[in-house]
Amino acid sequence: MLKKDVVSKGTINKVTFYTHPLPEAETAYLVGDFNEWDEAASPMQQLKDGRFKLVLKLDTGNAYQFRYLVDGDWHNDWEADEYVPNPFIGDNSVVRT
Numbered sequence: 001m002l003k004k005d006v007v008s009k010g011t012i013n014k015v016t017f018y019t020h021p022l023p024e025a026e027t028a029y030l031v032g033d034f035n036e037w038d039e040a041a042s043p044m045q046q047l048k049d050g051r052f053k054l055v056l057k058l059d060t061g062n063a064y065q066f067r068y069l070v071d072g073d074w075h076n077d078w079e080a081d082e083y084v085p086n087p088f089i090g091d092n093s094v095v096r097t
Helices: none
Strands: 002-007 012-018 028-032 052-059 063-070 073-075 082-085 091-096
Antiparallel strands (some): 002 012, 082 091
């Protein structure tokens, strides 16, 4: 799930990324265009309801591809703005700011 809030006079979007509930998961990372697809750059915080959360500030007017890496397995966002095929297998989620 994505939650977007415009900040900095409309030039920046604060985007909150949430996974679906994953109560058995130990780690989750947000991986995408915004961090050069670095699998360890953006660890997510686990919430009491089993979801993982991370907030990023992203420039407005852009589209960013991303996925969640949960305990070594790739997951998409069920409520992404759109999906695009990736060069490996499956699709990447997209957030538009």
